[in-house]
Amino acid sequence: MSGLNLDDFINDIDRPDVAIRRDAEEWRATHGPRPGALGRLDDLGEWLTAAQGGVPAKPVAEPRLVLFAGDHGIAELDVSGRAAGTADALARAALDGRSATAILARRFGAGLRVVDMALDCDPESLPKDVTRHRVRRGSGRIDVEDALTAEEAEEAFRAGMAVADEEADSGTDLLLLGDLSVGGTTAAGAIVAALCGTDASVVTGRGGAGIDDLAWMRKCAAIRDALRRARPVLGDQLQLLATVGGADLTAMTGFLLQAAVRRTPVVLDGVVSAAAALVAQRVAFRAPDWWLAGQASGEPAQEKALDRIAIDPLLDHGVTTGEGAGALLALPFLQAAAELWADLPEHGDGAAEGPAEAAVDDIT
Structure with missing residues (x-):
């Protein structure tokens, strides 16, 4: 790169x-x-x-939840509880203040920012400040093709770094990191399985939207096929993200690393942010000292990644919705400690x- x-x-x-x-x-x-x-x-x-x-x-005065948004081509295989290419609906709900995440952010006094990295929708349908970092329209289907080109991966990584710099420069003193994606947990599972040297079945969960047994088997097979493509590029973390990650995951990795450079603490949300953190740890071993995990999501890939990073989740309330909710639920606990x-x-x-x-x- x-x-x-x-x-x-x-x-x-x-x-x-x-x-x-x-x-x-x-x-x-x-x-x-x-x-x-x-x-x-x-x-x-x-x-x-x-x-x-x-x-x-x-005291924590300026917390901000940053949600990186993107659609994943692997969702075409019906591995998610949501239809492929519909992550833009999640982004609009958050932006309109209608999502559970937006409600919690208002209640806890956290700013909320949505960053479109690869939503499968017309960019004109969303505000320009949301779409200005977009790399492409949907990431590739990782079981048969790369999620991103080499150039797109570098662009997404740099976008994540830029967002971290913007937040640090604006006075944000605690970052909360989440995702708005369809198919993102499948890509995250492939990354975690590759970096932890485990089989697809060990990291395959039900996802934030919940899936039945048949969808779980399809998801497991998709991760297995993606894992075969990931193993040859394990030595190059950016190439790994380009191969089986996606624009959102790649941006989140750059965001985590640059936040650590800027000495700004980050609270991770679910399995997607945990997978990005696992890649970031491979890049810079001191970076995880700047991160906390908000909650245990119940996703086996998240548990595997956090165990490898040596971070224990603050909470375990069985909340599986994703979208930054787990990180937000940990915010009052952190605010209490700071006060x-x-x-x-x-x-x-x-x-x-x-x-x-x-x-x-x-x-x-």
């Missing part, structure tokens, strides 16, 4: 500041209830403090004492 050297990310991405994290631990030891009493909120507070680069943590770590009182203030300490004071 001319002009784009993925190895540059190895040097461009640093981990969140280790010294700041140590300072955060010391700060926490002298504030609020005993360390560990807040459970995972303590871990999240430390993570946010290190990511923000200062002690104590600051606590910004405002916990020092020890010695009566508000910081737990019940046991207060009881001892009463006795004495």
Whole structure:
């Protein structure tokens, strides 16, 4: 791929500041209830403090959900609960504020952005700020052809990087990453199976829209055939995305890596974002320190990818809708951690004492 050297990310991405994290631990030891009493909120507070680069943590003020949208040619094989080429309906519902994701975003105070990478619709039917990064109309059918050309893959990857830069420059302090796709979980399954060295049946799930047993078998066969095409290009991550990924998955990979370069934390949603994260980890091993997983979607490929990346989902509520909902559901938990770590009182203030300490004071 001319002009784009993925190895540059190895040097461009640093981990969140280790010294700041140590300072955060010391700060926490002298504030609020005993360390560990807040459970995972303590871990999240430390993570946010290190990511923000200062002690104590600051409240999450400008969260933004970014949804990369695209149709996948593999959906023609009836492997999804939605008809092929209909992801534009998902995009319109999100943009009009009618989707579950849009409702949650409003409720939790998160901005929402839709980025059309390969929707199978007339670009004139959507706002220009949504379609300006579009690479093509639908990605190729990955069981028999490449999802993208080499040039399209580079263009999509750079588009994802550009979106991450735009968000960082606009003051977004927490990114939430999701997808709006039909056939995307099949492409994600092929990528995860290829990178984890496993069989198609191990990563084939029911998808966000839900499919019956016959559709599951078709999906498994599609991933199996795509996997045969993926294995010869495992050494080249951009070529892998071009072969069995798609414009949305490729853009999401560039987005994740550039967000890490810009030191902006990201919450992953479901299996598609997890597959992009797995590719990004192969590019730059320090990048996952900037990411969290919002929830367990129940998709076996997501579980496989997150296990390989060593990220545990924050929530597990059985929500399978995708479209960024899982990342959004984790947002209040992160906001709570940030608020606590910004405002916990020092020890010695009566508000910081737990019940046991207060009881001892009463006795004495």
